[in-house]
Amino acid sequence: MLIAVTLSGIVMVTLGASLSEQMRLSTTSQNQLIAGTLAREVVERVRATPFAELPPVGSIQEIRIASGDTKDTGVYDLSRPILARPLQIDAENFSWRHPDANYPIPLTRFPGRVTLQMGGEAQSPSGPIPETKTATVSVTWTEGAPKQLQLKAIICRYGIQMER
Amino acid sequence: MKTLFTSKSHHKKTRRSGLNVHPVRLISGFSILELLVSVVIIGIALAGISELLWANTTWLTFLQNKYDTFFAAKRFLNEFKSDMRRTAVLDLSLSDSKNLYIKKATEDQFDGYGFLTGTTDYYYGIEADTEPGRENQFLIKAGPNKLTAHTVLSGVVGPLGINDTQPKIFQFLDRKSAISDLPTEDTIMIIVNLELLRNEYGKTLRDSPQKSGLALRDEIFLRSKVIHAQ
Numbered sequence: 001m002l003i004a005v006t007l008s009g010i011v012m013v014t015l016g017a018s019l020s021e022q023m024r025l026s027t028t029s030q031n032q033l034i035a036g037t038l039a040r041e042v043v044e045r046v047r048a049t050p051f052a053e054l055p056p057v058g059s060i061q062e063i064r065i066a067s068g069d070t071k072d073t074g075v076y077d078l079s080r081p082i083l084a085r086p087l088q089i090d091a092e093n094f095s096w097r098h099p100d101a102n103y104p105i106p107l108t109r110f111p112g113r114v115t116l117q118m119g120g121e122a123q124s125p126s127g128p129i130p131e132t133k134t135a136t137v138s139v140t141w142t143e144g145a146p147k148q149l150q151l152k153a154i155i156c157r158y159g160i161q162m163e164r
Numbered sequence: 165m166k167t168l169f170t171s172k173s174h175h176k177k178t179r180r181s182g183l184n185v186h187p188v189r190l191i192s193g194f195s196i197l198e199l200l201v202s203v204v205i206i207g208i209a210l211a212g213i214s215e216l217l218w219a220n221t222t223w224l225t226f227l228q229n230k231y232d233t234f235f236a237a238k239r240f241l242n243e244f245k246s247d248m249r250r251t252a253v254l255d256l257s258l259s260d261s262k263n264l265y266i267k268k269a270t271e272d273q274f275d276g277y278g279f280l281t282g283t284t285d286y287y288y289g290i291e292a293d294t295e296p297g298r299e300n301q302f303l304i305k306a307g308p309n310k311l312t313a314h315t316v317l318s319g320v321v322g323p324l325g326i327n328d329t330q331p332k333i334f335q336f337l338d339r340k341s342a343i344s345d346l347p348t349e350d351t352i353m354i355i356v357n358l359e360l361l362r363n364e365y366g367k368t369l370r371d372s373p374q375k376s377g378l379a380l381r382d383e384i385f386l387r388s389k390v391i392h393a394q
Contacts, residue, residue, distance in 0.1 A: 004205060005205050008205055008209035011209065015216070019220040023219070033230075044382075044383060044384070045383055048353060085343070088379060089379050094332065096379060097321055097359060106359060106377060108377060108378050109379070
């Protein structure tokens with residue numbers, strides 16, 4: 001009987017650990033997928049912003065993920081559309097399907113933060129590139145341990161952005 | 165029968181005395197009670213593992229559905245983005261949050277400097293999915309016009325406007341960063357809102373769990389009308 005108990009215990013612990021790890025991997029995959037999409041969207045948004053209206057060099061700005069969300073931290077700069085427009089879900093203008101009518105945000109709302117840090121001129125082997133800035137997008141979230149995805153881009157004054 | 169129960173002590177004795185005597189006990193192993201307890205313990209362990217296995221299968225199904233939906237959405241958005249990159253002008257009289265009539269350049273409508281030499285009419289719009297079992301789901305169609313448009317994305321379920329029964333996919337951002345449901349002369353960017361939920365294999369939409377759904381939002385910058393308008 002002791003052998004049966006021991007074997008069952010070993011099998012259960014091994015299988016349990018393996019299955020739990022798979023579930024964690026599922027969550028990680030999903031979050032990484034959405035994090036990558038959010039980061040690319042921020043870069044697209046930065047490129048579409050007039051050069052003079054980009055956030056100040058050296059500052060780290062938080063970008064809104066979902067408007068109308070009770071979990072919204074509200075720490076972004078509302079006066080800057082590039083930061084205040086929701087990245088994933090606009091719940092102020094739309095209703096989304098959700099089992100809980102009192103909290104109408106989809107279950108796929110990204111559970112993390114997105115920040116944008118503007119840097120000075122981009123550096124090339126021959127020195128700084130004039131009329132450029134660097135943008136670093138960081139997407140962070142927690143899954144047991146903190147996770148981060150970072151994307152960097154060079155923005156040129158004479159790129160595709162609209163001058164007003 | 166009595167000898168059977170005393171066989172252990174007898175066996176010890178014979179081993180201790182070094183005699184090669186066959187043990188009296190011929191039936192060895194667990195008692196019925198021990199077996200029952202073992203079976204119960206193994207049963208409990210298996211029940212726990214099975215529950216975990218089912219939970220894991222469900223999670224993997226969610227993930228598989230989300231991946232499937234996500235890549236379908238990204239495929240559509242890549243195609244849409246490619247078209248918008250070649251578009252400077254929208255048809256303002258026909259476009260709204262559910263239909264988009266654009267004038268895009270085809271591959272042979274560019275000069276050697278990347279400027280547009282002409283445009284061709286193109287359409288993006290949303291329509292109800294009429295296939296049985298896909299009630300309340302919508303399709304995004306694209307093509308040279310509404311009649312010949314083909315499906316580029318299925319499984320759209322939202323987002324809905326407050327009083328709408330059909331998803332509102334497009335929003336329009338103008339150069340003053342104002343967002344509206346209708347395009348204007350100042351529109352510089354198209355915002356695409358998508359909420360997707362596809363039927364799980366062998367299930368109807370109603371039985372497919374909401375966790376399989378996906379919400380996405382993308383912003384696509386149009387070409388400068390000042391430079392590229394035709």
